[in-house]
Amino acid sequence: MLEHAYLIPLLPLAASLLILFFGKRLPLEGAFLGILAAGWGLIQSIAILVSIYVHPELLTNAGASGPFFEMSWDWFSVGFTRLEVGVLIDGMSAMMLAVVTLVSLLVQIYSVGYQHGKERFGRFFAYLSFFTAAMLILVVSNNLFQFFMGWELMGLCSYLLIGFEFERPAAAYAGRKAFITTRIGDLGFYLGLLLLFTTTGSLNFNIIGSEHLGTLAPVATLIALLLLCGTIGKSAQVPLHVWLPDAMEGPTPVSALIHAATMVAAGVFLLARFHFVFALSEMALTVTAWVGGITALGAALSALTATDIKKVLAYSTISQLGFMVLGMGVGDPTAGLFHLTTHAYFKALLFLGAGSVIHAVHTNEMPLMGGLAKKLVFTSITMGVAWLAIIGFPFTSGFYSKEAILGAVYNRHQYVLFGIAAFSAFLTTFYMTRMMILTFYGTPRDAHRFGHAHESGPSMTIPLMVLAVPSAFLGLLFHSHGLSFDKWVQLTGKAAEHTAHAAEAAAGHGGHYIVLGASLAAVSLGLVLSIAMYVFKTPDPARLAAALPGVYRLLNDRFFDPFYVKISEIFCFLPARFLSAFDYIVIDQGAVDGVGRLGGMLSRVHRWWDDVVVDGVFVNGLGWAAQKLGAGVRALQSGAAQAYLLATAVGVFALVLWAVGVFG
Amino acid sequence: MIEKIVFGLLAFLVVVPAALAVTLKNVFHCALFLVLSLTGVAGLFAMLGADFLFVAQLLVYAGGITVLLLFVVLLSGSPKDWVVRQVNAQWIVGLLISGMFVGLLAAVFKQMPVPAALVPAVPTTAALGLVLIRDWVLPFEAVSLVLLAALVGAVHFSKGRSR
Amino acid sequence: MSGLFGYLLIGAILLALGIYGALARRNLLGVLIGIELIFNAANINFVALNRYLHPGQSLGQAAAIFVIALAAAEAVVGLALVLTIYRNFRTVLSENLNLLKG
Numbered sequence: 001m002l003e004h005a006y007l008i009p010l011l012p013l014a015a016s017l018l019i020l021f022f023g024k025r026l027p028l029e030g031a032f033l034g035i036l037a038a039g040w041g042l043i044q045s046i047a048i049l050v051s052i053y054v055h056p057e058l059l060t061n062a063g064a065s066g067p068f069f070e071m072s073w074d075w076f077s078v079g080f081t082r083l084e085v086g087v088l089i090d091g092m093s094a095m096m097l098a099v100v101t102l103v104s105l106l107v108q109i110y111s112v113g114y115q116h117g118k119e120r121f122g123r124f125f126a127y128l129s130f131f132t133a134a135m136l137i138l139v140v141s142n143n144l145f146q147f148f149m150g151w152e153l154m155g156l157c158s159y160l161l162i163g164f165e166f167e168r169p170a171a172a173y174a175g176r177k178a179f180i181t182t183r184i185g186d187l188g189f190y191l192g193l194l195l196l197f198t199t200t201g202s203l204n205f206n207i208i209g210s211e212h213l214g215t216l217a218p219v220a221t222l223i224a225l226l227l228l229c230g231t232i233g234k235s236a237q238v239p240l241h242v243w244l245p246d247a248m249e250g251p252t253p254v255s256a257l258i259h260a261a262t263m264v265a266a267g268v269f270l271l272a273r274f275h276f277v278f279a280l281s282e283m284a285l286t287v288t289a290w291v292g293g294i295t296a297l298g299a300a301l302s303a304l305t306a307t308d309i310k311k312v313l314a315y316s317t318i319s320q321l322g323f324m325v326l327g328m329g330v331g332d333p334t335a336g337l338f339h340l341t342t343h344a345y346f347k348a349l350l351f352l353g354a355g356s357v358i359h360a361v362h363t364n365e366m367p368l369m370g371g372l373a374k375k376l377v378f379t380s381i382t383m384g385v386a387w388l389a390i391i392g393f394p395f396t397s398g399f400y401s402k403e404a405i406l407g408a409v410y411n412r413h414q415y416v417l418f419g420i421a422a423f424s425a426f427l428t429t430f431y432m433t434r435m436m437i438l439t440f441y442g443t444p445r446d447a448h449r450f451g452h453a454h455e456s457g458p459s460m461t462i463p464l465m466v467l468a469v470p471s472a473f474l475g476l477l478f479h480s481h482g483l484s485f486d487k488w489v490q491l492t493g494k495a496a497e498h499t500a501h502a503a504e505a506a507a508g509h510g511g512h513y514i515v516l517g518a519s520l521a522a523v524s525l526g527l528v529l530s531i532a533m534y535v536f537k538t539p540d541p542a543r544l545a546a547a548l549p550g551v552y553r554l555l556n557d558r559f560f561d562p563f564y565v566k567i568s569e570i571f572c573f574l575p576a577r578f579l580s581a582f583d584y585i586v587i588d589q590g591a592v593d594g595v596g597r598l599g600g601m602l603s604r605v606h607r608w609w610d611d612v613v614v615d616g617v618f619v620n621g622l623g624w625a626a627q628k629l630g631a632g633v634r635a636l637q638s639g640a641a642q643a644y645l646l647a648t649a650v651g652v653f654a655l656v657l658w659a660v661g662v663f664g
Numbered sequence: 665m666i667e668k669i670v671f672g673l674l675a676f677l678v679v680v681p682a683a684l685a686v687t688l689k690n691v692f693h694c695a696l697f698l699v700l701s702l703t704g705v706a707g708l709f710a711m712l713g714a715d716f717l718f719v720a721q722l723l724v725y726a727g728g729i730t731v732l733l734l735f736v737v738l739l740s741g742s743p744k745d746w747v748v749r750q751v752n753a754q755w756i757v758g759l760l761i762s763g764m765f766v767g768l769l770a771a772v773f774k775q776m777p778v779p780a781a782l783v784p785a786v787p788t789t790a791a792l793g794l795v796l797i798r799d800w801v802l803p804f805e806a807v808s809l810v811l812l813a814a815l816v817g818a819v820h821f822s823k824g825r826s827r
Numbered sequence: 828m829s830g831l832f833g834y835l836l837i838g839a840i841l842l843a844l845g846i847y848g849a850l851a852r853r854n855l856l857g858v859l860i861g862i863e864l865i866f867n868a869a870n871i872n873f874v875a876l877n878r879y880l881h882p883g884q885s886l887g888q889a890a891a892i893f894v895i896a897l898a899a900a901e902a903v904v905g906l907a908l909v910l911t912i913y914r915n916f917r918t919v920l921s922e923n924l925n926l927l928k929g
Contacts, residue, residue, distance in 0.1 A: 639928030758850030
């Protein structure tokens with residue numbers, strides 16, 4: 001199984017190409033090809049997971065991130081550098097494979113129902129498969145170059161999928177915004193990558209991790225911070241988070257796949273893969289942790305007042321990603337990856353469920369919903385499961401993963417960040433509960449929509465049900481089997497020192513109870529306050545908003561966007577206007593017209609020359625001279641014989657003179 | 665002595681009418697004075713001992729050519745033409761040239777060697793005949809051809825347009 | 828005025844007069860008259876030089892005979908020409924005969 005791991009990214013790639021070229025002729029426009037490819041990928045991923053669990057010795061090599069299995073093919077050589085494509089299977093990548101393939105499969109099955117009757121049905125699946133292939137290429141890559149390739153391809157797919165309904169200007173704009181914003185992060189990432197390569201001379205992860213750590217030490221901070229830029233862009237951290245709320249313009253399955261489970265998680269995965277670099281620099285880790293913490297808090301605050309159901313989920317995603325990055329930043333990649341895995345499942349479930357709700361009532365706005373639990377049974381129940389997971393309700397997967405992160409932060413003695421994280425958890429509970437109440441509970445606020453609402457078909461509800469399982473039980477699975485996520489993921493040999501358990505042991509069990517208490521408090525307080533405000537209307541949210549307009553505006557407005565627009569205006573439009581003016585004045589009028597005018601002047605000179613000198617002097621002049629000469633000579637031909645005679649007489653006279661010797 | 669006087673008279677007879685012949689307005693008068701001059705030339709020939717030439721000159725020139733000339737003078741134009749101005753535009757130049765010719769030739773002739781005393785003249789007819797027939801027969805025949813040609817040409821000219 | 832020089836001088840004078848007549852007369856017949864004078868001047872020269880410088884020979888006189896013959900021919904042709912001209916152009920003034928002008 002491991003030897004054929006390369007099939008996992010290749011099959012979706014092939015599927016996407018087949019759908020693109022032959023989709024029109026196939027039943028369902030080729031959607032089943034994508035589903036089959038993802039399905040096979042899932043089966044193979046699970047097989048790989050099981051086999052490396054049962055036979056750890058299959059991971060033959062020991063590396064910087066733990067034991068791994070690697071296969072590599074030469075691609076091409078540039079100078080003295082060999083570029084390769086390869087497959088790297090270790091605990092991290094095996095886990096990610098399972099996540100990506102499962103979510104991709106379920107989203108594609110869901111899309112068969114959701115996209116039914118919509119424009120470009122087949123192409124949607126081609127893009128989804130292509131995206132899956134790109135993500136998988138990134139996950140299994142064994143070298144920087146392939147990693148970056150997958151990264152960029154995902155950016156492209158994100159653009160294509162967000163702007164899938166490009167007839168709507170908002171969607172087209174959102175797609176562009178996503179691509180350009182992540183591109184800015186990618187620039188930093190690429191510079192970090194280049195610096196890494198020039199410092200170590202190799203692109204292969206394990207070669208760098210094992211042989212060249214020493215050379216990295218002086219530049220580790222710079223490299224780590226540059227790599228962090230990539231994460232900030234791709235995983236929507238502050239300040240490059242602005243694209244994700246707008247990305248909700250894309251179809252809901254896209255949001256579920258890309259902006260919940262996979263693409264945004266790639267940034268976190270990046271931090272995990274390169275953790276051995278971050279581990280060399282305290283400063284980089286600190287910066288990472290604070291970026292994560294601020295993002296978690298800021299996004300949670302923005303979610304409090306959002307009325308669009310997908311926007312709530314978008315801010316929630318940003319916030320949860322902040323949690324993951326925070327976990328990475330305090331030196332516990334395990335916790336971060338664990339939360340990534342659980343989040344992938346319950347967030348995908350939440351999005352797909354939201355899609356089902358939107359499909360039923362034909363609106364995203366929660367003020368127009370209410371009481372839908374009666375009508376959308378499956379949806380409400382499965383979304384309820386995901387809700388419990390995301391708020392960290394005890395024994396759900398989310399509970400375990402969030403507690404892992406909070407524990408990691410506390411055990412590193414980052415008490416301020418701990419406070420921020422705990423408060424963000426409280427806010428998460430609050431707004432997610434608010435969302436559920438507004439959507440499913442109470443009396444319907446729009447009777448017409450409520451009347452027409454009906455549960456979605458099986459192609460949409462079955463994925464929901466499937467996703468509910470890991471959302472509920474994944475955490476329990478690990479704990480009950482005495483497994484820790486550590487054993488599954490088996491991160492860096494050195495990072496093992498930073499694992500949650502080791503640090504926890506150092507901090508002692510007291511820390512454990514404080515963390516537990518904090519997370520339980522967050523959940524319960526959030527529940528109580530949310531139910532109080534939205535079920536019992538004490539205090540009434542509307543009156544609260546009216547009473548504190550400044551606070552409301554602070555929570556509701558988007559601050560970063562106008563700032564970015566201003567920046568782009570300064571750096572793009574002003575130079576563009578300057579260049580345009582330059583082009584017009586200097587180049588067009590000056591150079592081009594100037595050349596033209598010069599040509600005109602030269603031609604006038606030339607004309608003068610031609611008229612006066614050539615025509616006048618030479619042509620006409622010669623004619624005049626010839627005429628005058630001829631006239632002169634003609635005068636000799638007077639026709640008067642005596643004139644000729646005179647000439648003859650003169651000649652004779654001259655002859656006589658000569659004959660007598662006057663001329664000597 | 666006598667020679668000198670006769671020579672002088674003859675010279676006068678030659679030069680003065682000649683001068684008049686080229687100066688007078690009335691071309692008829694010019695022709696008449698030409699006759700006179702030519703007769704004087706014949707006399708000069710006689711003085712030089714060229715007896716045959718003397719006769720030939722009188723017969724051909726004074727008798728034939730000038731008569732012809734007179735005929736043509738009378739045939740062409742009316743007497744009123746004989747009173748118009750006779751010199752054309754370039755007469756000064758002509759005068760100049762003539763003067764120069766005379767001057768030049770006189771200067772040249774002055775330098776010629778003075779010959780010895782004259783041998784008495786002998787009749788020349790027989791000698792001339794011999795020269796013409798024996799030594800210079802080709803030019804003689806050629807001249808006769810020329811005369812023939814001139815004759816034919818003159819007849820052709822005088823015939824006028826053929827109808 | 829020695830003998831030879833006198834004859835030669837007369838010849839020269841006649842030549843000059845003849846040239847003047849040929850060049851300066853308007854009437855064609857006047858021109859012909861001048862030409863006749865030139866012929867005679869030549870004749871005088873021939874005969875005089877023959878008598879004084881080559882007494883035994885008679886080439887000079889023969890030449891003079893030739894000249895007379897040719898002069899006759901020339902006079903005939905010339906006069907025929909004048910007649911023809913008069914017949915066609917009604918003029919014998921040389922300045923009116925400029926068809927070859929140009």
